[in-house]
Amino acid sequence: MKRHDYAILSLIALVALFFGYQLASSFGKTQKNVTYRAIENWSDFNNNANTQSPDDEDIYLIARQWEWSPVLELKAGQSYLLHVASEDIQHAFHLEKGATGQSIDVLLQPKTEYIIPLKIEQEGQYAIGCTQYCGIEHNKMRSRIIVRK
Amino acid sequence: MTLKQECKAWTILSVGALAIAGVFALLLVLSRTPYVQDLLPWPWTSFFHKGLVVHVIFSFVVWFLATMGAVFTHRLVKHQAEQTFTKLGPVSIGLAVLGCVCLMIPALFDLGTAELNNYVPVMNHPIYYAGLIFLFLSLALVSLRQLRLLDASACCAFIYLIACICFLLAWYALPAELAEPSFNEQLFWGGGHILQFVNTALLVLVWSAVVKKRLIEGPYEWAVFGILLVFAGSGPFVYMFSDILSQANRDFYTALLRYGLPLPSVIASVFLIRFLLFEQNEHKDRLMATALWLSLLTYNLGGLYGLFLDGTDTRVPAHYHAVIGGINLGFMIFYHRIVLPFIGIHPVNGRWLTLQYWFYGLGQIMHASGMFLAGLQGVPRKTAGTAQGLDNIDKILSMGLMGIGGLIAVVGGVLFVVMTLNWIVKGGRIHETA
Numbered sequence A: 001m002k003r004h005d006y007a008i009l010s011l012i013a014l015v016a017l018f019f020g021y022q023l024a025s026s027f028g029k030t031q032k033n034v035t036y037r038a039i040e041n042w043s044d045f046n047n048n049a050n051t052q053s054p055d056d057e058d059i060y061l062i063a064r065q066w067e068w069s070p071v072l073e074l075k076a077g078q079s080y081l082l083h084v085a086s087e088d089i090q091h092a093f094h095l096e097k098g099a100t101g102q103s104i105d106v107l108l109q110p111k112t113e114y115i116i117p118l119k120i121e122q123e124g125q126y127a128i129g130c131t132q133y134c135g136i137e138h139n140k141m142r143s144r145i146i147v148r149k
Numbered sequence B: 001m002t003l004k005q006e007c008k009a010w011t012i013l014s015v016g017a018l019a020i021a022g023v024f025a026l027l028l029v030l031s032r033t034p035y036v037q038d039l040l041p042w043p044w045t046s047f048f049h050k051g052l053v054v055h056v057i058f059s060f061v062v063w064f065l066a067t068m069g070a071v072f073t074h075r076l077v078k079h080q081a082e083q084t085f086t087k088l089g090p091v092s093i094g095l096a097v098l099g100c101v102c103l104m105i106p107a108l109f110d111l112g113t114a115e116l117n118n119y120v121p122v123m124n125h126p127i128y129y130a131g132l133i134f135l136f137l138s139l140a141l142v143s144l145r146q147l148r149l150l151d152a153s154a155c156c157a158f159i160y161l162i163a164c165i166c167f168l169l170a171w172y173a174l175p176a177e178l179a180e181p182s183f184n185e186q187l188f189w190g191g192g193h194i195l196q197f198v199n200t201a202l203l204v205l206v207w208s209a210v211v212k213k214r215l216i217e218g219p220y221e222w223a224v225f226g227i228l229l230v231f232a233g234s235g236p237f238v239y240m241f242s243d244i245l246s247q248a249n250r251d252f253y254t255a256l257l258r259y260g261l262p263l264p265s266v267i268a269s270v271f272l273i274r275f276l277l278f279e280q281n282e283h284k285d286r287l288m289a290t291a292l293w294l295s296l297l298t299y300n301l302g303g304l305y306g307l308f309l310d311g312t313d314t315r316v317p318a319h320y321h322a323v324i325g326g327i328n329l330g331f332m333i334f335y336h337r338i339v340l341p342f343i344g345i346h347p348v349n350g351r352w353l354t355l356q357y358w359f360y361g362l363g364q365i366m367h368a369s370g371m372f373l374a375g376l377q378g379v380p381r382k383t384a385g386t387a388q389g390l391d392n393i394d395k396i397l398s399m400g401l402m403g404i405g406g407l408i409a410v411v412g413g414v415l416f417v418v419m420t421l422n423w424i425v426k427g428g429r430i431h432e433t434a
């Protein structure tokens, strides 16, 4: 080995350590501003989802095999609390990066309500989808959030 | 059985797996063709997903694992030429073949339901699970044998065993009453991610084997395989520190690929580029250089696409199609330049062999890039000033690129299977006694 080999190998070791540190420190830290609680009365949640308006602070979204309901219509620049819950089995709620500058990805246990602070500045349509395999039509489980002025 | 014969058996199994995958792909198309679908002996409506499961398991899992068998046995012979007899050979080959038969039965006899979960798609039927156990066990035995070499291939074998441990831990941890889709997804989630470390290790091993001289100098080779091993080694521990159904468990494995794979891939790629650019021509021929360039390019393009993933759009399949395509190109040239001559078969160099690599490589690049561009566009944004039509034309172009690229890649893949199987069949037996 020549001297520059030692330098390069040390550099490789440093980068590997840095990646290892990043990996370890990311453990369990994803989506830290999301809270959750068990749903005791599903029909209440269902009701909330069916009667909401873009002016409410609390908005509701239901995941089930293999759809999102309802299609959310929000106002640009308004702060919301998004309540997402799965009616049947495990799903995961994903909102594309373009909406808030950071992609949101929350694993949904059945009959548990996840509360996600949400504020989208730019009007447009933003893709949401399921990122946890949930059955044969899992890939079709996509929808969008419509944001208006 | 001698090690050379075992190596030939793995070769037949891996290329044969691609042939089976191809036949099922054809059946899939037929099952969606009006009138023809009525001639199939199965109810075609339920066959579609089952056929897809068989196609994926053979073209991805069986092809990769059997190639691992070929890589390992070839390496064993190189290291210990004096002892070529293998007692384990017939056992592991037998188990793998039995496994493959079991993997096909549920689709052919319309048993159970199909599950297209990540990494290892499943048929919810005991025969299919038995098939998976036979297959994974077969390669676990081969990997255990490989460990005593204490070299890069032993490292790869160890990572494979770590993946198997993850499967077992997941199986143990999963509540039995969990819904089938969630059960299958979580069963293969952790180990499936570790298998991607195996695939990367295999790619570096075949690159090194193909160039016939030391591709990566000693300490750098240890860096590549050591990093792969250390990151993969963290896999089983996550089951102790987090619930298998938790977001922490799920997200850790995604992060594991993001932080664990780039550095070893980059180091190996740099050495391969150095070889391709500066090495004397006595160490390489034109076809080998073409195949290695295409493998390098496709694999790294896939890695690059991997940096831009976001959720559910077609950037995800774009990433893994290109990565897998790059690995497959490495495997192909490994068979043509190393394994076939090793088992006494000499591929005919010619236009079709060269074309096969160009078709498969460029086809995969186009296919993946089309998907990536389509994914980037996402849901059409309604912003003032942008005409809707233009947005659609971009989309049509990228979907077209994806479709045409896919077709060209399929032609390349079919050429590989047909030519290689033809050579093996014509090649005759290996007359070697231990």
Ligand SMILES: [Cu+2]
Residues within 6 Å of the ligand: A064, A065, A066, A090, A091, A092, A130, A131, A132, A133, A134, A138, A141
């Ligand atoms: Cu889902």
